Amino acid sequence: MVEKAAKPAGERQGAQIEQYLSAFRSFERGLNGESASPIHAVRKEAIAHFASTGFPTTHDEEWRFTDVQPIARAPYAAGTPGTVSAADIARWTFAGLDANRLVFVDGEFSERFSTVRSVPSGGAIMSLARALTSGDAAALRHTARHARYDQDAFTALNTGFLRDGAFVHIPDGVSWDEPIYVLYLATGRTVPFVAHPRNLFVAGRNSRCFVVERYAALAENSYFTNAVTEVVLAEGAVVEHDKVQEESLNAFHVGSAHVSMAAKSNYTSNSFAMGGAIVRNNITSVMEGQGVECTLNGLSLSTGRQHIDNHTTIDHATAHCNSHELYKSILDGSSRGVFNGKIFVRKDAQKTDAKQTNKTLLLSDLATIDTKPQLEIFADDVKCTHGATVGYLDAEAVFYLRSRGIGIELARDILTYAFASDVTGRVKIEPVRAALDRLILKQLHEGRRLEGL
Amino acid sequence: MLEIKNLHASVNGNEILTGVHLKVNAGEVHAIMGPNGSGKSTLAQVLAGREAYEVTAGEVRYNGKDLLEMSPEDRAREGIFLAFQYPVEIPGVSNTYFLKAALNSVRKYRGLAELDAVDFLAMVKQKMGILEMDKTLLSRPVNEGFSGGEKKRNEIFQMAVLDPKLAILDETDSGLDIDALRIVADGVNKLRTKENAVVVVTHYQRLLNYIVPDVVHVLVEGRIVKSGPKELALELEERGYDWLKEEEQVKA
Ligand SMILES: Nc1ncnc2c1ncn2[C@@H]1O[C@H](COP(=O)(O)OP(=O)(O)O)[C@@H](O)[C@H]1O
Ligand SMILES: [Mg+2]
Numbered sequence: 001m002v003e004k005a006a007k008p009a010g011e012r013q014g015a016q017i018e019q020y021l022s023a024f025r026s027f028e029r030g031l032n033g034e035s036a037s038p039i040h041a042v043r044k045e046a047i048a049h050f051a052s053t054g055f056p057t058t059h060d061e062e063w064r065f066t067d068v069q070p071i072a073r074a075p076y077a078a079g080t081p082g083t084v085s086a087a088d089i090a091r092w093t094f095a096g097l098d099a100n101r102l103v104f105v106d107g108e109f110s111e112r113f114s115t116v117r118s119v120p121s122g123g124a125i126m127s128l129a130r131a132l133t134s135g136d137a138a139a140l141r142h143t144a145r146h147a148r149y150d151q152d153a154f155t156a157l158n159t160g161f162l163r164d165g166a167f168v169h170i171p172d173g174v175s176w177d178e179p180i181y182v183l184y185l186a187t188g189r190t191v192p193f194v195a196h197p198r199n200l201f202v203a204g205r206n207s208r209c210f211v212v213e214r215y216a217a218l219a220e221n222s223y224f225t226n227a228v229t230e231v232v233l234a235e236g237a238v239v240e241h242d243k244v245q246e247e248s249l250n251a252f253h254v255g256s257a258h259v260s261m262a263a264k265s266n267y268t269s270n271s272f273a274m275g276g277a278i279v280r281n282n283i284t285s286v287m288e289g290q291g292v293e294c295t296l297n298g299l300s301l302s303t304g305r306q307h308i309d310n311h312t313t314i315d316h317a318t319a320h321c322n323s324h325e326l327y328k329s330i331l332d333g334s335s336r337g338v339f340n341g342k343i344f345v346r347k348d349a350q351k352t353d354a355k356q357t358n359k360t361l362l363l364s365d366l367a368t369i370d371t372k373p374q375l376e377i378f379a380d381d382v383k384c385t386h387g388a389t390v391g392y393l394d395a396e397a398v399f400y401l402r403s404r405g406i407g408i409e410l411a412r413d414i415l416t417y418a419f420a421s422d423v424t425g426r427v428k429i430e431p432v433r434a435a436l437d438r439l440i441l442k443q444l445h446e447g448r449r450l451e452g453l
Numbered sequence: 454m455l456e457i458k459n460l461h462a463s464v465n466g467n468e469i470l471t472g473v474h475l476k477v478n479a480g481e482v483h484a485i486m487g488p489n490g491s492g493k494s495t496l497a498q499v500l501a502g503r504e505a506y507e508v509t510a511g512e513v514r515y516n517g518k519d520l521l522e523m524s525p526e527d528r529a530r531e532g533i534f535l536a537f538q539y540p541v542e543i544p545g546v547s548n549t550y551f552l553k554a555a556l557n558s559v560r561k562y563r564g565l566a567e568l569d570a571v572d573f574l575a576m577v578k579q580k581m582g583i584l585e586m587d588k589t590l591l592s593r594p595v596n597e598g599f600s601g602g603e604k605k606r607n608e609i610f611q612m613a614v615l616d617p618k619l620a621i622l623d624e625t626d627s628g629l630d631i632d633a634l635r636i637v638a639d640g641v642n643k644l645r646t647k648e649n650a651v652v653v654v655t656h657y658q659r660l661l662n663y664i665v666p667d668v669v670h671v672l673v674e675g676r677i678v679k680s681g682p683k684e685l686a687l688e689l690e691e692r693g694y695d696w697l698k699e700e701e702q703v704k705a
Contacts, residue, residue, distance in 0.1 A: 395505070400541040403501045404555035404611060405529035405562070414554065418545025418594075 013054040016072045021051060023078065023194075024160055039132060039143065039162065046149040047160030053153050065338040065370040066280055066309040071224060071252045076194045081106035082187030084218065089113045092183055092216050097431035099212070100125050101181040102166045107195025107225070109164050118178075122171040125180055128200055129164040138169045138202045146230040147258040152282070154254045158196045158228040165198035165227075168211060172204035172234070179210040179429050184227075186248060188219025199229040203237035203265075210240045212432055215255075217248035217275065224252040231257060233265035235289065240268045240428055244436065247275035249304065256282040263289025263318075270427050271298040271310070272436060274443070279308045285323075286315040287349075298327040299423040301443055302335035302367075309338035316349040319379075325356040328423050330416060331367035338370050345377040345384060352379060356386040361393065361419050363412075413444040454479045454650050455500075455520075455619055460511035462499050468509070469495045471675035477619070480647045484661055484686060485654045487672035488694045493654045494538050496672070497623045501535040502528050515619070529555075530562035532618030536608035536625050538654075543595035548607070551595045552577065552614055559615055580613040584640045601628035609640050616644070621652045626660040638663030658690040673697055 024047050028035055055072040056063040084105050093101070102125065103113040109127040116125050124136060131139035149159040166182040184197055201211055215225060225247060233239055247253045253276040261267055273279055285294050300308040314323045329337040337360060345352045360369045373386040393415050401411035420440045427433040455477040462470040469492045477483050487493055499506050500513065502525030513520040520528065543551065557567040568576065581588060584606055596604050605625050612620055622641070626634055641651065641664055653664055661669075661683065669685040670677045671694070678697050679685070 394541075396541050397543050399501075399503055399525060400537070400543065401551070401555075402525040403529055403535055403537075404551070404615065405526050405559040406554050407526050407558060408524070410554065410558070411526075414546055414551075415543070418543065421545055 013072065017051055017054050019075065020157060020160075021047070023076075026078065027161060034133070037132075042144045043160050043162055046156045046162075049150055050153055050156040050160060053156070055153055062311070065336075066278070066307065068278065068280075071254070071278060074192060074222070074224065074252075076224060077191045079189065079191055079193060081108045082189045084110075084113070084185060084187055086113070088185065088218055089183075092185055092214070094181070094212070094431040094435045096434070097179060097181060097212075097429070099179045099181040101183060102127065104165075104182075104184045104195075104197060106187055106189055106193065106223075107184070107197060120170055120174045120176050123174065123176075123204075124167060124169040126167055127164055128167040128198055131167040136167070136169070139167055139200060142202055142230060142232050143198075143200055144230075146232060146260050147228050147256060152256065154226055154280075155228055155256050158198060158226050158256075161196040162198045163196075165200070165229075166213075167200050168209065169202045170204055170207040170209045173206050174204065175208040177208070177210065179212055179432075182211065182213045184213075184215045184225065186217040186219075186221065186223055186225075186251065188217070188221045189223070190221065192222045192224070194224045194226060197225065197227040199227070201229070201231045201239065201241070203231075203233050203239050205234040206236040207234070208238040210242075210429055212242045212244070212429065214244040214246070215253065215275070216246045217251060220248045220250050222248070222250040222252075222277075225255070227253075227255040229255070229257045231259040231267065233259070233261045233267055235262045236264045237262070238266045240270070242427055242429065242432055243269070243271045244432070245271075245273045245275055245279065245281075246439070247279075249275060249277060249306070251276050253279045255280070257284070259283065259285035259294075261285060261287050261289070261292045261294060264291040265289070266293040268295040269297065270423070271296075272424075273298070273300040273308050273310070274302075274439060276308065277306060279306070280311070281309070282311045282313075284313040284315070287317050287321040290318050290320040292318070292321040294321070294323040296323070296325045296327070297423050297426050299420055300329040300337060301420070301440065302329070302337060303332040303443070304335060305333065306335040307338075308335070311338075311340045311342075313342040313344070314354065316343065316345040316352045316354060318346075319348060319350045319352070321349065322353045323355070326423060326426075327358045328419065329360045329369060330363065330420060331360065331369060332363040334364070334366035336368050336370075339388075340372045340374060341386070342374040342376070343384065343386070345375075345379050345382050347378045349379045350381045352382040352384065354382070354384045358386075358388040359419075360388075360390040361416065362390065363393070363416065409445050416444060417441065454516060456514045458512050460496075460499070460513060461509045462495060462506045463509055464495070464506050469506070469675050470499065472511070473672075473676055475670065475677060477650050477652060479618075479650055481668070482645075482651045482653065482664060482666045484666040484669045484683075485652060485672055486656065486669060486686060486689055491672045492675040493672055494623055495675075497535055497538075497621050497652075497654060500528075500621060501525060501533060526558065527562075529615070530559050532649075534612050534615055534617035534620045536605075536612060536620065536622045538623040538627075540596045540604040540608055542597045542599075544597050546595050547592055548595050549577070549591045552611065555611070556614055577614060580610060583613060583643060584610050585636050586610055602630065602633050605629055606633065606637060609637050613640060613644060618649045619652070620644070620649070621654070623654045624656065625653075626655055626657060634660060635663060658686045661686050671697055673701060
């Protein structure tokens with residue numbers, strides 16, 4: 001172990017890194033004239049950074065509980081995306097959600113299945129690749145400016161292969177209440193592949209929007225999604241950002257969101273993680289002006305041998321900002337969960353009000369969670385609270401339900417559902433909330449009976 | 454209807470029930486009184502099937518069946534209802550949802566069709582009327598943030614909806630003011646028929662003015678040490694329990 005740690009990453013992971021470097025070389029060849037653009041200089045820097053660090057190991061404090069070796073050593077091949085039908089897309093569209101939608105199939109933008117009917121004047125809802133090639137000012141200004149690729153190998157990889165994803169720009173003063181739906185659908189391609197989705201959501205001054213990001217799969221095949229989403233809120237902007245992750249149970253998913261919040265902006269993230277074999281979600285939100293409201297809600301459901309890791313960082317860099325965080329996990333089978341919630345309160349961030357809650361429900365004796373709140377407070381006039389609980393279903397509550405004639409399975413399901421609905425209930429977009437309810441019910445034994453109630 | 458013979462039960466290795474004998478016939482009301490900690494709630498919970506209590510000896514027959522063999526849900530479906538001394542709060546589950554799940558589970562077991570939303574609501578409204586319950590309690594999570602009195606009333610409301618054969622009321626009167634007590638007692642009386650029975654656990658005579666018992670039992674240190682007519686409750690109110698404890702010691 002010690003011996004291993006002493007070697008530089010490049011030596012340890014030679015073959016693993018080379019796989020990506022060779023993919024990068026062919027990626028470069030396919031870029032043609034675009035390789036002269038400023039974005040490409042960033043790509044090269046990012047990939048060089050990745051080459052020097054390699055993948056993190058469990059010796060890295062940030063990755064202590066999540067071993068990404070299975071992700072790193074898996075072979076991936078390039079190829080063309082599989083096919084999907086209109087019916088597939090319909091199945092993965094939230095019932096009743098009337099939305100502009102950007103669809104990606106096996107990581108590639110699908111012009112055919114994307115429908116953008118209306119765009120705010122002066123703004124954009126389109127593929128990021130198109131925005132960059134057409135010289136969209138907001139896209140050029142913000143792409144790769146917020147997600148730090150020098151601090152995380154997966155962000156470095158994503159930035160190296162940065163090409164496409166969803167781009168949303170809501171101009172100043174526009175309240176765009178029709179949700180924007182971004183769907184990443186994996187088709188069940190037999191050869192494992194990597195996708196590096198890159199999303200950018202820019203909300204102008206005093207604008208408002210709702211974005212739903214969803215990762216889903218038509219089959220239980222193996223592949224690796226390495227997504228990065230940058231969210232930029234100008235002064236007074238309001239954004240609700242929902243993420244629904246239902247990848248294949250044999251897929252790997254690493255998703256990082258970087259949120260920059262200017263003064264008086266209000267950001268809410270509702271993150272739901274249900275799929276994937278090994279999953280890591282990072283959310284880093286930075287308060288860059290005063291009077292910011294930041295809300296991070298999360299719910300993980302795992303079973304079998306799934307591993308779901310949620311890392312959140314809220315950086316109170318300025319005074320008079322509030323943050324509210326609620327992360328819950330429901331673990332069944334021999335699944336593993338990780339929660340790490342960092343809250344930094346910088347020296348000047350007086351009058352900070354930060355509240356973090358982390359609750360875990362264990363449905364099986366074999367499931368485990370590693371949970372770590374991490375508060376680092378350098379200001380003195382602040383209010384920061386955190387609490388973490390881990391437990392099984394309340395035996396008294398189960399008995400109470402049974403004493404009214406409710407069978408034990410249904411009793412357990414009702415209580416589990418109630419635990420989850422505390423988070424799903426916070427999603428403001430009704431069709432998404434309803435779909436999440438159905439998804440959770442589907443995972444419960446007696447879900448169908450619950451639905452009938 | 455209910456026949457308990459020599460029932461012994463322990464929790465965490467401590468014997469709490471030390472040989473209870475009790476027979477309740479259809480149409481009867483029995484009161485169980487006794488000092489704090491004598492095992493009244495333990496008896497009630499054991500009858501409802503709480504697994505935390507281990508039955509170490511004795512038997513309980515209910516309508517000819519071995520009650521102790523049955524799961525808690527099957528006991529409820531067979532018509533046993535326990536109004537808890539401390540009703541449990543269940544955040545995130547609305548009262549309506551909970552009641553509907555309960556009622557339909559019971560109906561299904563009894564071979565009845567599940568009630569649809571309209572019939573269910575009509576029935577629930579009628580029962581709420583009997584107990585003069587605030588309708589907003591329906592949409593609130595089960596017992597969460599309810600006052601002591603509201604919780605007790607909610608127990609009897611559930612009882613009214615589930616229509617049990619044997620109702621066991623564990624200190625349903627404590628925490629109720631005199632008006633609420635009358636309403637709850639009226640509710641219980643409305644549900645009484647020749648076919649069902651009620652066991653009332655209480656400390657106070659005042660509830661027994663409304664729900665008049667056929668027999669009063671005194672539970673001391675895990676067994677019934679005295680049974681008598683309703684006048685026994687008055688005597689207990691006056692004299693307390695110490696004289697019974699002394700009688701016990703003399704016997705021993
Ligand atoms: N879960 C438990 N664990 C340990 N002791 C218990 C438990 N439940 C009840 N007891 C004990 O059993 C005795 C009888 O309690 P209980 O049945 O609640 O009495 P009552 O209802 O007559 O006041 C008390 O001494 C009480 O402390
Ligand atoms: Mg008691």
